[in-house]
Amino acid sequence: MSCTEPALQTLRARGFRMTPQRLCVLEILHNAPEHLTPQQVYEQAARAMPGLTETTIYRALEFLAGHNLVNAALTANGKLTYELARRAHHHLVCRVCGQQVEIDHEILLPVYRSLEETSGFHINTSHLTFFGLCPHCKETE
Amino acid sequence: MSCTEPALQTLRARGFRMTPQRLCVLEILHNAPEHLTPQQVYEQAARAMPGLTETTIYRALEFLAGHNLVNAALTANGKLTYELARRAHHHLVCRVCGQQVEIDHEILLPVYRSLEETSGFHINTSHLTFFGLCPHCKETE
DNA sequence: TATGCTATTGCAAGTATTTTCAATAAGGAG
DNA sequence: CTCCTTATTGAAAATACTTGCAATAGCATA
Numbered sequence: 320m321s322c323t324e325p326a327l328q329t330l331r332a333r334g335f336r337m338t339p340q341r342l343c344v345l346e347i348l349h350n351a352p353e354h355l356t357p358q359q360v361y362e363q364a365a366r367a368m369p370g371l372t373e374t375t376i377y378r379a380l381e382f383l384a385g386h387n388l389v390n391a392a393l394t395a396n397g398k399l400t401y402e403l404a405r406r407a408h409h410h411l412v413c414r415v416c417g418q419q420v421e422i423d424h425e426i427l428l429p430v431y432r433s434l435e436e437t438s439g440f441h442i443n444t445s446h447l448t449f450f451g452l453c454p455h456c457k458e459t460e
Numbered sequence: 461m462s463c464t465e466p467a468l469q470t471l472r473a474r475g476f477r478m479t480p481q482r483l484c485v486l487e488i489l490h491n492a493p494e495h496l497t498p499q500q501v502y503e504q505a506a507r508a509m510p511g512l513t514e515t516t517i518y519r520a521l522e523f524l525a526g527h528n529l530v531n532a533a534l535t536a537n538g539k540l541t542y543e544l545a546r547r548a549h550h551h552l553v554c555r556v557c558g559q560q561v562e563i564d565h566e567i568l569l570p571v572y573r574s575l576e577e578t579s580g581f582h583i584n585t586s587h588l589t590f591f592g593l594c595p596h597c598k599e600t601e
Numbered sequence: 602t603a604t605g606c607t608a609t610t611g612c613a614a615g616t617a618t619t620t621t622c623a624a625t626a627a628g629g630a631g
Numbered sequence: 632c633t634c635c636t637t638a639t640t641g642a643a644a645a646t647a648c649t650t651g652c653a654a655t656a657g658c659a660t661a
């Protein structure tokens with residue numbers, strides 16, 4: 320019954336509150352097959368909770384992203400979308416056909432380490448988007 | 461006199477046109493010390509070319525980004541900004557204080573190579589933004 | 602379980618971004 | 632240098648996103 324339980328704990332522990340609106344956003348992203356724009360989230364949310372406003376959606380998304388419960392990602396055409404924060408993973412997207420491939424986090428660990436060494440930062444980005452050409456478009460270009 | 465000459469050649473070769481408006485955007489980004497939002501670009505551009513519209517700025521930025529003449533980047537609070545595409549480089553930004561550090565492209569080459577091997581893609585992202593905690597905020601958190 | 606503090610919401614107004622379409626102008630061809 | 636094709640611009644309307652503030656409702660505490 321509760322993929323959202325941990326999220327609730329996280330927020331409370333930090334002095335914030337879990338609300339029906341935020342839960343609704345989390346559920347929607349949980350059931351989404353892929354990234355959603357704020358407007359897409361709003362459409363679904365408004366259906367489930369009539370009366371809920373766009374303002375709330377935008378604020379919930381930014382808030383949840385700030386707490387790493389959801390991830391923001393750029394699409395191929397530079398638009399902002401969101402998805403549920405699952406285990407850290409990344410995307411490869413083809414600049415020509417838009418095809419997306421998911422990438423394991425492990426493959427980036429070495430870079431994270433070298434970045435941390437050179438900069439002194441602690442890096443915790445859990446989602447990156449790499450652009451390029453997929454095997455198919457690579458040929459035909 | 462012409463940091464913009466190569467850009468012009470690139471566009472023509474692809475059947476597109478270089479216009480005063482696009483040149484203006486390139487110049488502004490060229491002189492900018494850091495990322496600018498579309499609105500900031502517009503303010504400056506309108507000063508240099510009265511009559512030019514916001515619409516044109518948005519279109520020029522998206523167009524130039526599509527041709528890799530400028531880069532789109534996310535700020536710490538998830539907003540879209542643009543900068544001139546220089547040699548490939550990346551940013552580390554602190555989630556707490558917003559401090560930005562520039563990272564050399566070379567440090568990412570190994571990952572690019574392993575991503576290309578596992579996926580068959582040709583990767584050409586020239587700008588990524590990593591988030592985390594800077595050395596200072598790392599302590600006080 | 603009742604109470605109080607304050608994080609969060611909804612509304613309305615403001616700002617930013619996108620879209621449509623007719624008018625304009627870049628730049629290749631003659 | 633002029634003409635022609637069509638990529639690009641500007642204007643206005645539509646849509647998307649943000650902000651300020653009063654009203655509401657989580658949840659910690661007793």
